[in-house]
Amino acid sequence: MTGYDAAQICTNGHTINRSTRMMPNLNKDHCTKCGQATVTACAACAAPIQGAYYSDGRTSLSTKLSIAPAYCHACGKPYPWTALAIQALSDLLECVAGLSADERRQAIAFVPDLQSETPRTHFAVVKWKLLVGKAKAEIAAGLQKALIDLAVDSVKKLLW
Numbered sequence: 001m002t003g004y005d006a007a008q009i010c011t012n013g014h015t016i017n018r019s020t021r022m023m024p025n026l027n028k029d030h031c032t033k034c035g036q037a038t039v040t041a042c043a044a045c046a047a048p049i050q051g052a053y054y055s056d057g058r059t060s061l062s063t064k065l066s067i068a069p070a071y072c073h074a075c076g077k078p079y080p081w082t083a084l085a086i087q088a089l090s091d092l093l094e095c096v097a098g099l100s101a102d103e104r105r106q107a108i109a110f111v112p113d114l115q116s117e118t119p120r121t122h123f124a125v126v127k128w129k130l131l132v133g134k135a136k137a138e139i140a141a142g143l144q145k146a147l148i149d150l151a152v153d154s155v156k157k158l159l160w
């Protein structure tokens with residue numbers, strides 16, 4: 001086999017098996033960390049979640065690849081764990097006094113710019129820092145934690 005195997009990931013984003021076809025004995029219906037059901041394909045377009053890459057039946061193991069992808073490679077929709085994290089962030093934003101619905105939408109629209117480096121990343125970081133500055137201490141702490149969990153490593157350093 002040459003190409004990606006399908007990965008199995010729980011809906012909270014814990015990677016279960018990166019080689020569901022090559023190593024089906026490692027598959028699990030539910031996550032052993034959190035108990036949620038596992039998925040192997042995008043709910044929106046049914047494209048398999050990309051797991052280990054095989055070349056002539058051999059794969060190179062990389063620890064970094066155990067991180068669940070955030071968005072579907074085929075249709076660009078967020079996977080369930082990304083949608084959950086964005087929803088949590090959105091719910092926390094509702095607790096920040098004095099923010100309009102528009103400001104909340106804008107802030108959420110910048111989330112993908114924290115999840116990977118884009119031309120808007122630095123702008124997104126400044127925007128979010130200003131926004132978190134408006135929140136009360138405990139809400140601000142929650143927002144910081146949620147953003148750091150979502151952000152790609154290189155952006156984490158820019159955040160706090």
Ligand SMILES: [Zn+2]
Nearest residue numbers: 010014031034
């Ligand atoms: Zn899990």
Ligand SMILES: [Zn+2]
Nearest residue numbers: 042045072075
């Ligand atoms: Zn998809």
